[in-house]
Amino acid sequence: AQSVTQLDSHVSVSEGTPVLLRCNYSSSYSPSLFWYVQHPNKGLQLLLKYTSAATLVKGINGFEAEFKKSETSFHLTKPSAHMSDAAEYFCVVTSNTGNQFYFGTGTSLTVIP
Amino acid sequence: DSGVTQTPKHLITATGQRVTLRCSPRSGDLSVYWYQQSLDQGLQFLIQYYNGEERAKGNILERFSAQQFPDLHSELNLSSLELGDSALYFCASSVVSRGDYNEQFFGPGTRLTVL
Numbered sequence: 001a002q003s004v005t006q007l008d009s010h011v012s013v014s015e016g017t018p019v020l021l022r023c024n025y026s027s028s029y030s031p032s033l034f035w036y037v038q039h040p041n042k043g044l045q046l047l048l049k050y051t052s053a054a055t056l057v058k059g060i061n062g063f064e065a066e067f068k069k070s071e072t073s074f075h076l077t078k079p080s081a082h083m084s085d086a087a088e089y090f091c092v093v094t095s096n097t098g099n100q101f102y103f104g105t106g107t108s109l110t111v112i113p
Numbered sequence: 114d115s116g117v118t119q120t121p122k123h124l125i126t127a128t129g130q131r132v133t134l135r136c137s138p139r140s141g142d143l144s145v146y147w148y149q150q151s152l153d154q155g156l157q158f159l160i161q162y163y164n165g166e167e168r169a170k171g172n173i174l175e176r177f178s179a180q181q182f183p184d185l186h187s188e189l190n191l192s193s194l195e196l197g198d199s200a201l202y203f204c205a206s207s208v209v210s211r212g213d214y215n216e217q218f219f220g221p222g223t224r225l226t227v228l
Binding site for chain 2: 102104
């Protein structure tokens with residue numbers, strides 16, 4: 001069975017400091033992994049995706065994630081947080097057919113001015 | 114703007130009632146997915162349609178049903194509503210049914226409140 005665990009339900013950083021949102025996955029095959037962001041009262045927007053190409057994936061708004069098979073992790077990072085980054089972030093793993101998305105429980109990011 | 118539209122934006126109804134949520138996918142996308150987002154259950158996959166046919170089923174209750182029409186829009190029908198059905202319901206669409214390139218684009222959601 002596939003699943004993701006987002007290790008922190010809340011993360012608080014100061015503006016201009018690095019962001020690290022942690023995600024571990026469990027999968028019996030080589031998965032596709034995604035990070036989505038949800039701003040208040042908005043739908044989900046794709047930040048980046050890993051689909052078995054390069055292990056370091058660059059996304060929108062300066063976010064990156066690195067796929068580490070040995071650690072079954074797909075952590076999301078950004079060198080310098082901006083106020084507009086405050087949102088809920090979801091790590092997602094797909095089923096082996098790609099049909100189903102399994103969402104983590106989300107990490108709420110607060111950016112302190 | 115993802116290109117996926119959902120109506121209505123908000124829906125308030127009473128227990129025992131039936132409602133229909135509507136979704137129009139991005140132009141060219143054949144797959145439509147429905148999700149439920151609630152505080153206690155998080156984001157859960159309900160069901161997927163691909164080009165009019167049901168393709169995958171998740172944690173969808175028997176009181177819920179969906180369909181995808183020839184013009185590719187989809188409807189999610191929720192019946193015998195209970196207080197616990199109050200949630201945000203998202204629709205997403207993607208180009209393909211399966212495979213690596215299965216990025217999903219999400220609509221803004223329909224907020225359902227059952228009183």
